[in-house]
Amino acid sequence: GESVGLHLPTLSVQEGDNSIINCAYSNSASDYFIWYKQESGKGPQFIIDIRSNMDKRQGQRVTVLLNKTVKHLSLQIAATQPGDSAVYFCAENTGRRALTFGSGTRLQVQP
């Protein structure tokens, strides 16, 4: 929600451009990663996931890239739309049933 965004890095893009949101993770043993989107006043919504045996996975207008060497995850959104404006979180599975979440990035799409 809105209160999440007070200390978040912000990415501002023009409508129609591609967006790239980055995430660094800490645990080299993590084997599963998820990207979530959170719109103001709502709970996080699943976007796409990837397992550690993959480098890339594509969905509808979204692509997740995983670089295990540098422990880096990115979310690419093609042809960004105003409805994509939200806070985006990466999450990693660190060996237990619960996930560990990143602090999030706010995406602002300018018309």
Add this chain to the structure above:
Amino acid sequence: DVKVTQSSRYLVKRTGEKVFLECVQDMDHENMFWYRQDPGLGLRLIYFSYDVKMKEKGDIPEGYSVSREKKERFSLILESASTNQTSMYLCASSESTGTGTTQYFGPGTRLLVL
């Protein structure tokens, strides 16, 4: 579609009150979770449950307890609410296929403790 519902969107309580937050999921998921979300701190795990009547502490369990009497319902209890428990509370559920399963979230409950 997975649906996770939370009993209230907004709650206002006074210091010292006992507070119940209810969460229900309709997908027969084994695992259920309670998080709180605060500015600059992201989502932090309070408790989770991997079966009926089973519970496990998360990263910040102090001041909270949970109850899982039925598979579809997971309750978060603040025994004596304090102002530092003012936060957004998020419930989630996932299937039990070991590690690496997607969690689905409810809409959240924004709690204000006065």
